[in-house]
Amino acid sequence: MEFETRAIHVGQEPEAQTGAVVVPIFQTSTYAQPDVGVHKGHEYSRTSNPTRDALQTCIASLEGGRHGFAFSSGMGAIGSLMTLFEAGDRVLCSDDVYGGTFRLFDKIFKNLGLVFDYVDMTDLDAVAAKLEAGPRLVWVESPTNPMLKICDISAIARLCHDRGALLGVDNTFMSPFFQRPLELGADIVMHSATKYLGGHSDVVGGILVVADDGLAERIAFAQNSFGAIPGPMDSWLLLRGLKTLALRMERHQSNATAVARHLAAHPRVREVIYPGLENHPGHALQKEQGHGFGGMISLRLDADLEGTKTFCRATQLFFLAESLGGVESLLEHPAIMTHASVPPETRQALGITDNFVRLSVGIESREDLLADLDQALDQMAAS
Numbered sequence: 524m525e526f527e528t529r530a531i532h533v534g535q536e537p538e539a540q541t542g543a544v545v546v547p548i549f550q551t552s553t554y555a556q557p558d559v560g561v562h563k564g565h566e567y568s569r570t571s572n573p574t575r576d577a578l579q580t581c582i583a584s585l586e587g588g589r590h591g592f593a594f595s596s597g598m599g600a601i602g603s604l605m606t607l608f609e610a611g612d613r614v615l616c617s618d619d620v621y622g623g624t625f626r627l628f629d630k631i632f633k634n635l636g637l638v639f640d641y642v643d644m645t646d647l648d649a650v651a652a653k654l655e656a657g658p659r660l661v662w663v664e665s666p667t668n669p670m671l672k673i674c675d676i677s678a679i680a681r682l683c684h685d686r687g688a689l690l691g692v693d694n695t696f697m698s699p700f701f702q703r704p705l706e707l708g709a710d711i712v713m714h715s716a717t718k719y720l721g722g723h724s725d726v727v728g729g730i731l732v733v734a735d736d737g738l739a740e741r742i743a744f745a746q747n748s749f750g751a752i753p754g755p756m757d758s759w760l761l762l763r764g765l766k767t768l769a770l771r772m773e774r775h776q777s778n779a780t781a782v783a784r785h786l787a788a789h790p791r792v793r794e795v796i797y798p799g800l801e802n803h804p805g806h807a808l809q810k811e812q813g814h815g816f817g818g819m820i821s822l823r824l825d826a827d828l829e830g831t832k833t834f835c836r837a838t839q840l841f842f843l844a845e846s847l848g849g850v851e852s853l854l855e856h857p858a859i860m861t862h863a864s865v866p867p868e869t870r871q872a873l874g875i876t877d878n879f880v881r882l883s884v885g886i887e888s889r890e891d892l893l894a895d896l897d898q899a900l901d902q903m904a905a906s
């Protein structure tokens with residue numbers, strides 16, 4: 524079955540008793556047992572729930588894995604995964620990651636004895652050198668948040684496996700429609716399902732998918748023991764989101780391409796960073812390792828901090844908000860918003876400057892989006 528069909532059918536047989544074509548929301552915490560120690564497949568909803576099972580089965584298929592796990596948030600997914608490791612274990616992480624991921628590693632798991640190292644994952648020689656220290660896990664975002672750097676997932680997977688490290692890839696920005704890290708050699712794929720998977724900015728969730736049975740057993744243990752699971756209603760919203768993922772991603776991408784080309788020619792925009800533009804340093808690599816370029820764009824404006832804030836306040840359709848991947852367009856200022864927990868010197872080194880803005884291009888009319896950005900740039904220029 525093709526991707527679009529699996530998104531609608533895998534894990535989603537009509538319900539046995541009534542024939543309901545939509546998986547019901549099994550809003551229950553527990554399950555009556557026919558006898559002591561005998562159950563019908565579910566004992567307690569932290570361990571398993573039929574609505575969550577459907578979501579997990581479907582996303583595992585879309586990522587080309589064998590086992591899916593749903594969590595209460597993207598951070599819940601990463602946090603639960605980190606419980607597989609022990610004090611003294613090393614983790615090598617992208618230098619450019621979502622600020623909350625950095626905060627979780629630097630402010631929580633570091634204190635519990637895990638040792639974190641950071642590297643520019645686009646520099647394979649630097650990655651190989653850092654692997655000499657023997658990390659158990661390598662954590663990659665590609666594209667990175669917010670610089671949209673493209674990392675060579677297959678090459679990093681080979682380096683990791685030579686050194687006995689697991690490779691985890693945060694696939695939030697691409698979604699499985701555009702990129703499937705497990706097929707490129709990664710061991711674990713992760714999502715903030717809050718973003719494209721849910722797709723409507725109405726639910727917070729996280730996902731892990733793996734192919735290996737032994738690793739899956741350890742993650743299932745962590746999911747049940749740590750307990751950062753989504754409720755049945757949130758699982759259902761995420762499952763509904765998956766059904767239209769393919770359609771939405773195509774539209775996010777075509778709109779983002781139009782926005783990127785338009786802004787690249789705008790005199791008030793100094794730089795447009797979009798992997799779909801031919802001048803992006805990762806363009807050729809992404810064309811090879813993925814099936815598209817996504818809907819996220821970063822910009823450097825011809826403005827100082829105040830001018831940039833004026834732009835951020837002036838858009839009408841692009842809401843000024845954290846998050847991404849919903850049907851509505853969003854815009855945010857990473858230095859002050861999503862990446863405020865990244866130390867200022869690191870932000871500076873990465874290029875997260877005062878005139879740096881991130882766009883999540885939605886699925887509205889592209890003409891309306893271009894007009895909205897143009898009027899905001901005009902207000903910025905006049906300020």
Ligand code: P1T
Pocket residue numbers: 596597598599621623624664668693695696714715716717727728729845846847861
């Ligand atoms: O917000 P949550 O569902 O817990 O997911 C965290 C997360 C993990 N990985 C990536 C790449 C992310 O972008 C996020 C969340 N990011 C935002 C809220 C944001 O605006 O970038």
